[in-house]
Amino acid sequence: MTSLLTGNELLSAVKGTQIGTADCVFNDVQTDSRNVNADLKCMFVPLVGEFQNGHKYIPEVLSKGVSVVLLNNSEYLTDSEAYEKMAEDNPSVFFVRVENTLYALQNAAEAYVEKTCKNMIKVSITGSSGKTTTKEMMVSVCKAYFGDEKVAYTKGNFNSETGLPLSVFKIRGDEKIGIFEMGMNRENEIGEISKVWKSQYGIITNIGTAHIGILGSQENIAKEKRKSFDYIPESGAAIIGEKDSFADFCTENVKGKIIKFGTDVPGSGVKFLEDKGLFGSVFTVDGVQVNLSLSGEYNFLNATSVIACAKAIGISTEAIKKGLENVAAVSGRMETKQLEMKNGSKIILIQDCYNANLDSMLKVIDFCRSLKNVGKKIFVLADMKELGAESIKSHEAVGNAVKDVSPEFSFFIGSDMKSAYSVFKKENAFWYEESNQNTFEEIGKKINSFVDDNDVVLLKGSHSMGLEKLVPFLAK
Numbered sequence: 001m002t003s004l005l006t007g008n009e010l011l012s013a014v015k016g017t018q019i020g021t022a023d024c025v026f027n028d029v030q031t032d033s034r035n036v037n038a039d040l041k042c043m044f045v046p047l048v049g050e051f052q053n054g055h056k057y058i059p060e061v062l063s064k065g066v067s068v069v070l071l072n073n074s075e076y077l078t079d080s081e082a083y084e085k086m087a088e089d090n091p092s093v094f095f096v097r098v099e100n101t102l103y104a105l106q107n108a109a110e111a112y113v114e115k116t117c118k119n120m121i122k123v124s125i126t127g128s129s130g131k132t133t134t135k136e137m138m139v140s141v142c143k144a145y146f147g148d149e150k151v152a153y154t155k156g157n158f159n160s161e162t163g164l165p166l167s168v169f170k171i172r173g174d175e176k177i178g179i180f181e182m183g184m185n186r187e188n189e190i191g192e193i194s195k196v197w198k199s200q201y202g203i204i205t206n207i208g209t210a211h212i213g214i215l216g217s218q219e220n221i222a223k224e225k226r227k228s229f230d231y232i233p234e235s236g237a238a239i240i241g242e243k244d245s246f247a248d249f250c251t252e253n254v255k256g257k258i259i260k261f262g263t264d265v266p267g268s269g270v271k272f273l274e275d276k277g278l279f280g281s282v283f284t285v286d287g288v289q290v291n292l293s294l295s296g297e298y299n300f301l302n303a304t305s306v307i308a309c310a311k312a313i314g315i316s317t318e319a320i321k322k323g324l325e326n327v328a329a330v331s332g333r334m335e336t337k338q339l340e341m342k343n344g345s346k347i348i349l350i351q352d353c354y355n356a357n358l359d360s361m362l363k364v365i366d367f368c369r370s371l372k373n374v375g376k377k378i379f380v381l382a383d384m385k386e387l388g389a390e391s392i393k394s395h396e397a398v399g400n401a402v403k404d405v406s407p408e409f410s411f412f413i414g415s416d417m418k419s420a421y422s423v424f425k426k427e428n429a430f431w432y433e434e435s436n437q438n439t440f441e442e443i444g445k446k447i448n449s450f451v452d453d454n455d456v457v458l459l460k461g462s463h464s465m466g467l468e469k470l471v472p473f474l475a476k
Contacts, residue, residue, distance in 0.1 A: 003027065003041070004112055004169060007094060013111035014070065014104035019095035020087035026068045026094075029169040031105070031162055033057035036064045043068035045105045047162065048075075054101070058086070068094040070101050102161065103192075109165030110196045116173040120152075121313060124197055126182040126190060126228045127205025128221065129360040132157065133294065133333055134205050134302040135181045141306055141323030142177050145315045152178040159183035164193040177313075182228050185386075187220075191227040200236035200256075201312060202228045203305045207246040208359030216388075218246070226250035237312040239305055259312060261304040263297075269311065270304050277371050278336050278348060286317045290324050295336055296367040334364065339457075340476045343448045347455045348374065349474075353467040356384045356460055358394040362401050364460050369405040375455040377407035378447060380470065382435055382461025383414030392419045399423025409450070411443050414465060435465045444473025 005013065007024030026043040031054065036042050044061045046054025046069075055075045062069075076083050076097050087095045098104040113122075125135045135154060142151045152175040158167045159181040167180060180197050184190050207222045229238045229250065238254045240247045242262035251258045263272055269286040276282060280293040281300045285307055292303055303324055310320050339349040352364055361384060368377055379402060387394050399420035402410055410429040412421040421431040430446070432439040447457065457474070461467045 004029075004043075005108065005115070009111055009115070010068070010094075010108060011096065013107045014096060014098045015107075016070070016096040016098045016104065019076075019083060019097060020091065020093070022087075022090075022092050022094045024068060024094040029105070029108075029166055031166065033060045033064075036061045036066055038065040041067040043070070043108075045070045045101050046072075047101055047105075048072065062086070062090055062093065066093060068096070070096050070098055070104050072101050073097045073099055105162060105165050106192055106196050109168050110198075113168050113171075113197060116171055117168075117178060120171075120173075120175055121177040121201070122197060122199045123177065123179045123309065123313075124182055124194065124199035124202045124228050125179065125205070126184070126225050127203070128208030128225075129355075129357060129363070130205040130298060130302045131159075131181050131183070132354075133299060134203060134305055135179055137294075137303055137306045137324060137327050138179050138203075138309060140327040141310050141315060141320050142179060144323040144326065145310075145319035146176040150174070150176040152180075154179070154181040157181075157183070159193075160185065161189050161192055165196055168196065184224055187224065188227075190224045191230070194228050194230050198231035199228065200233060201239070201309050202232055202236075203239045203309055204228065204241075204244075204250055205302060205305060206241055206359065207244055207250070208357060219249075222246040222249055226252075229254050232256040237309070239308045239312070241301070241305070257312065259308045261308040262301065263304070265304070268304065268308065269317075270307055272300065275300075275370070278350075278374075285320055288317050288321050290321045292324050292327075294327065294334065296334060296363065298363045298367075299334065339471075339474065341448055341451055341474055342444070342476050343451065344476070345451050345453050345455065347451055347453070347457055349471070350456065350458045350460075351468065351471070352458070352460045353382075353465075354463050356382070356462045356465075357387070358384065358390075358397060361398050361460060364458065365398070365401045365405060368407070368456065368458055371456060375452055376409065376450075377405065378409045378411075378451065378455060378457045379405075379407045380411045380443060380457065380459050380461075380467065381413070381417060381420065382465035382467050383416040385416075385462040385464055387416075391416050395419035396423050409447070411446075413439060413443075413461065413467070435461075435467075437469070440470040440473050443470060447474060 003025040026041045028040040028042040031045050044066045125131050139153045152171045234255050236256035239259045242260035271284045274282040333354045335351040396419045402424050412431045459467045
């Protein structure tokens with residue numbers, strides 16, 4: 001059986017030392033012991049976090065038939081005899097000592113990309129908001145052009161320091177293009193995963209305020225995001241918003257072509273025709289009409305970044321049209337659907353509960369403000385997390401934005417959202433400190449007591465607030 005990396009390739013990539021004499025064979029990589037499958041030749045990478053040490057699961061994965069195990073040298077030195085005995089008792093398992101298992105995972109993934117993806121077009125997508133939806137659009141366009149089986153891409157939200165390396169190990173080498181999302185929760189995370197993937201084409205959707213509590217300023221966020229452009233070659237392109245105030249900063253020293261996207265960029269071939277509100281937007285690409293079902297001006301902007309990237313790669317206008325028209329809302333991100341309520345009314349539910357920062361919150365509130373020919377507007381807004389010292393100011397900004405829209409009913413959930421509620425504080429506005437079943441049950445009853453056909457209910461908050469759990473208390 002062939003291996004994703006040979007023993008020598010793996011040892012060289014991770015600068016590791018083998019324990020024992022087993023051969024190296026693996027066709028799957030996992031950091032979660034629960035996902036180790038006895039039917040697959042699997043490499044297990046135990047990670048050490050603030051609350052968890054993956055090394056304690058090594059006996060479990062050995063019992064499941066794991067093939068390769070990495071372990072931290074510091075862990076090995078705490079009981080070298082036990083690990084030597086472990087290798088002796090499992091002579092078919094390739095054990096490797098490394099300095100740091102996280103960096104070893106990244107370095108192994110980098111070596112695998114260099115080995116496997118020589119003929120693949122490599123695309124990266126990052127940004128403070130919109131990156132997952134943009135990725136889904138790009139994937140849909142590329143599937144329309146190259147075929148479903150020829151596109152490798154980030155599944156779910158595997159876009160982190162560990163998620164991206166695990167994702168690239170799913171590539172099998174016969175794909176034509178790879179599209180990988182890059183997320184960030186700490187300094188230099190983008191730098192590390194950019195080194196793994198080394199994209200030829202990169203999109204930065206925007207530089208906003210997500211993670212400002214971790215990085216301290218918008219400029220520091222831009223410094224991190226622009227690392228996704230570090231490896232773009234002269235034959236590639238860096239794609240960024242024309243009106244983004246950090247556009248020039250992010251594209252300094254880029255070797256490839258710099259392409260700006262936006263609503264009215266000369267030479268883009270994109271002409272906006274109509275905002276259809278909840279039903280998306282209509283525009284043309286090189287004269288060909290496209291009906292995008294995703295609502296909101298920001299989703300049209302995301303689409304223009306995809307169009308710019310696709311055209312730079314050489315994807316046809318027909319495939320761009322087909323791909324964009326086929327894309328649907330990613331679960332939990334700006335999902336718009338009709339919902340039959342417990343009181344029998346049929347309302348429009350806008351569910352955007354996957355993530356929240358000030359940029360995405362203001363965008364969806366502004367979108368609701370622009371809606372015409374709908375009934376009452378009802379907002380249910382929950383805390384935005386990871387804002388640090390900016391939290392009070394950001395939540396107050398949300399309160400002011402809600403005040404501008406003046407929805408008929410507003411519900412604010414969470415200790416941080418108290419700042420928004422305090423600014424807004426109009427009649428028919430309610431604040432709840434806890435995001436739990438009791439809160440959701442009470443809100444569900446209140447909304448069902450007054451909601452009518454064609455009303456709009458917006459759910460928006462950070463994923464940890466669990467706003468999607470409100471839906472069963474609303475729906476019939």
